[in-house]
Amino acid sequence: MLRTHTCGELRKDHAGQTVTLSGWVHSYREQGRELVFVDLRDRYGKTQVVFNSDDDSRIDSLARRLRREDVIRVIGEVRLRGEGMSNSKLATGEIEVRVHQLVLLSRSKTPPFEIEGGELPNEELRLKYRFLDLRRPELHRNIVLRHQLTQAVREFFNERSFLEIETPILGRSTPEGARDYLVPSRVHPGAFYALPQSPQIYKQILMVAGFDRYYQIARCFRDEDLRADRQPEFTQIDVEMSFVERNDILSTIDGLVSFVMKKVRNIDVPTPLDRYTYRDVMERFGNDKPDLRFGMEITDITDLAAICEFGVFKAVSSSGGRVRGLNVKGGAEKYSRRLLDVDLKNFVGEYGAKGLAYMKVVAGKLESTIAKFFTEGQQQSIISRMQGEEGDLLLFVADSWKVTCAALAALRNRIGKEQNLYDPTSFKCIWVVDFPLVTWNADEGRYDAEHHPFCQPNPEDAEYLKTDPGKVRADSYDLVVNGYEAASGSVRIHDSEVQQMVFDLLKINSEEAELRFGFLLEALRFGAPPHAGIALGLDRWVMLLAGNDNIREVIAFPKTQKAADMLTGAPSTVDDRQLRDLHIEVSEPPKT
């Protein structure tokens, strides 16, 4: 070994011992020609090592040529630091190592940015020099946290008879859902594998095969546009169970969440987690993934808007739209007219809202440019409906149900954050259940699966399957944490006839279904147990536990928004020879 101890390990009890440390030169301080201090760093910490020609340690020309990020090995004696010389900022600050022998293991070029201290460089540079960025303590900690979370998950499932089973990365393309990443086949000209969007079908087949408790830390791939919380490849904690009902999955995952939160962050999560229906959260928060660390619920005043004299409100309510609003407690003085008329109006505009109406509660009445369109009685009704008090700011969006949902949900999140309505370090995990089975796709003239085509319709809604499919609830559930979708799952169809009915509903005809999913339908005909499952977004969980709002901060080698890897240069062009082998011809050369 090139070391006897790590750089975070030595304490005053080690005084007098001769030790060998290896690590990176974190900082270098020369004190005249005969005294040099180096803070030596590894992933465990930092230790001050001293080169001093005055006593029994040595200093030579090599020591004076050390530079930041050089990798060295030192052999020396652990000494207590003298009175007033210890450093309380370092865990090892009570001691230092007097160096007798120095070995330069590796020189470093001057780093393009500072490892610690200084402002963060732009992300492009950080990604190009990811090996340096990863040396920074914050990023380093995130990767360690990710490891701890992954191991806690394995521990939890292993103790409960779950089996970790791998499924293929090279699979079959299914045109539903997200765009696939495709891999051309050399031996089958013109044919392609697809990278999995999730192991969904494989895990269902594993249930048919009798592995009644499965989990996998599974890499998934989706070729869609990216966001701060989305990467083209990401990791799911994938789970499936046989002979269970919805409640069994929810309580199992309740257990997982509280186990993991306790284990990696020492946070107590009370279980069972609260459950809300889809309909409920959409009405109250406008969003199927509400941040419930704060209240500020949406209030509907469509009925009151219908009878007032304000043209916009009247028109919207009489044409089937909705008028809904938020009460920003004590917000009347906090939002200037400019902020309301320009900033917030443009903000809700991004979600399709054509305007933002606002009123202030002043002296028991509404104060607003539109207040004159409301009678005294109507004003009192609005105030009482909105639970308005002196100094409150009432914000309204009048539009379709969908637009009021989107605009008010976004507005609620923004105001909650900028008015500090919650503790940003806290956690609130909830279940959202009873999603619609399908949603109408006007462009294609058919229904689309809300979750996926294998999701069990709620038996209570069976009568609507043929008459009014939009009303059918799915036996599905999302786990929502602080406004992020942290997991999603459902009870699966285990009956090939029910599966066929759903395919019919989705206008996937039998031939097509047979072609795309025939292997699953066939499996379901050979004795499929009732089964259900869920997948948790590992990256998002790590992100939340790390207190971050960017998923790239918890992935060792993430990609940019255009799915490029700045470190390796992927994706890249390839040799013509490789293309010929794969029977591929490129029609448009890449831009240079």
Next chain:
RNA sequence: GGGGUCGUAGCUCAGUUGGUUAGAGCGCCAGCCUGUCACGCUGGAGGCCGCGGGUUCAAGUCCCGUCGACCUCGCCA
């Protein structure tokens, strides 16, 4: 595909109504300093102002295009 922010020294940024020699802090290099630990002091080097075109007597600054990073709407069963 749409909207927005950004791109000036190795890094983070400033740069006025277009004006003659483009600055600061950190980092880097050299010298000094025997108890520093965000060490200190003195001196120095370092610029295709993302790229291409245009307007102008004159462009880091104005216009058009383009590339890249980030945020976001659509999209993500």
